[in-house]
Amino acid sequence: MTDQSLSPADSAFAAEVREWLAQNLTGEFAKLKGLGGPGREHEAFAERLEWDRHLAAAGWTCLGWPVEYGGRDASMEQQVLFHLEYARSGAPARVSHIGEELLGPTLLAFGTEEQKQRFLPGIKNVTELWCQGYSEPGAGSDLAGVTTNAKLDGDKWVVNGQKVWTSLAHLSDWCFVIARTEPGSARHNGLSYLLVPMDQPGVEVRPIIQLTGTSEFNEVFFTDAVTDASLIVGAPGQGWRTAMGTLAFERGVATLGQQVQFAGELAALVALAESNGSATDPVIREKLSRAWVGLQVMRAHAMRTLGEGNREIAGAPSVAKLLWARWHRDLGELAMEVQGGPSLLAAPSVTSEGDQFDEWQRMFLFTRADTIYGGSDEIQRNIISERVLGLPREARP
Structure with missing residues (x-):
């Protein structure tokens, strides 16, 4: 999604998001840039919660929800644009994503009116996690x-x-x-x-x-x-149907914001390789190039499957999980190769007090779990083979 492809309304929306983030990621909030996320949820949690509530007060949470439930009834394109601009700004990882991105949409799709009235306001205002x-x-x-x-x-x-x-x-x-x-x-x-x-x-x-x-x-x-x-x-x-609905929402528009974060990690790793000389190694250079190509594939898949008319493409969420999990795990391994010998030495974080690892070591260690949590690679392959390709079911004990 480029600026040239946007409608005037969407272009104005993206500009509004950028301007608000620029004006508000200042002062104490500016110190939160880049903090949080998988493997780093311990970083400034109370402060990031305050930031989430600041977003909510300004109307920047639950954008895709209907207006009557506190949202903006934003289009899919606008939700994607928000996540992209949010990631590009360096704003901290959200603490309320499980409620906003998983349970909220589930209640809108499957909940009773009483459940919506009871729980959606707390999710929208970030008063219940x-x-x-x-x-x-x-x-x-x-x-x-x-x-x-x-x-x-x-x-x-x-x-x-x-x-x-x-x-x-x-x-x-x-x-x-x-x-x-x-x-x-x-x-x-x-x-x-x-x-x-x-x-x-x-x-x-x-x-x-x-x-x-x-x-x-x-x-x-x-x-x-x-x-x-x-x-x-x-x-x-009948909870299976509801549970599967939640999992589908989990792999929604926020994945594009995730990819912007991945792009930032890759750019930082390329800069490290250039500064320490490892970029002159043809093997390292090829792996960095492959990582860039993989990121483009992820983005193309997301853009093809997240459009308004493509939300029910069979197997798309499982393919997306396979793509990003293996790519990110491999990036963690590549970060160790780029660092070389120093990657084996404890290097306390400069951004998180008490953290015994630097950002690359922490990435390497935590991304070992990327292919497991949120649905393991093996299960995603079974879903694609059995439910999409119609292959025989895996034998069960």
Whole structure:
């Protein structure tokens, strides 16, 4: 998407976003530039939360939502433009993305009016933070294998089970949980999508220490945790459809902003290679060139599949996940090659107090998980082969 291809209205919208960011990423907020994101969620969290609320007060959250629910009813093109301009400005990673980009659209698509009135304002104003209760120790990317169960007891659901790899659970007010509500059901059947408050005796959050030394992922244990009977999104036992809707929203327009961030990382790595002389190595030079080509492929795929009429292209979200996850993991490995010997030495961060790694070391370590979280590569390939290409299903034990 170039300035030449934009309509006058979209061009004016992009200019409005740029101007607002330039005027507001100043003072204390200017110090937040470049902070946060996967593997770095510990950076200035309270300050980034304040920034998110500043965005909300100015009307820059939930742009694609209908006006009656606090949004701007922005077109797909305008949402893409916002994410692009936001990434280009260097503004900090958002702390409310799980609520805004996952649960909010899910409630708009599948929730009751009462649920929308109760939860959408808190998401829009960033006064309630959300986490995602999908993966379990025995059901990671294979979501249909969940065993966490919920039973209806009067006017309450009683939830028991364990979730794992729950991003930002330690900072969240609510969790949307996939639980088995029909005893004896298996696989995709009998699941329900519940909204569960985190601040209660029946919920225990345990941090998982990552290779980076940080702990944005968590284990969450539900022991007779409760939530109101009305806080089920979609029909009881039909939660698979709702859960798949959430996953589709997860890989939406924000991916283009992610690619701008990737481009910034690649540009910084090229500059490092030129400054330390590793760019003269033909192998390094070829890998940097391949990384640039891969980024163009990602962008072309996103632009082709995110248009207004292309939101239901079969397998597109899985292809997108495969493209960016492997590309980013490989970039982390390439960063170590570009640094050479110094990459093996501890280099405390200059931007995050107490962080024992520099930006390239942290990228390398955290991107080991890129091909696992958000749906592993193996599962994405199965989805494409079975549901798009019509190949035989993988044998299951």
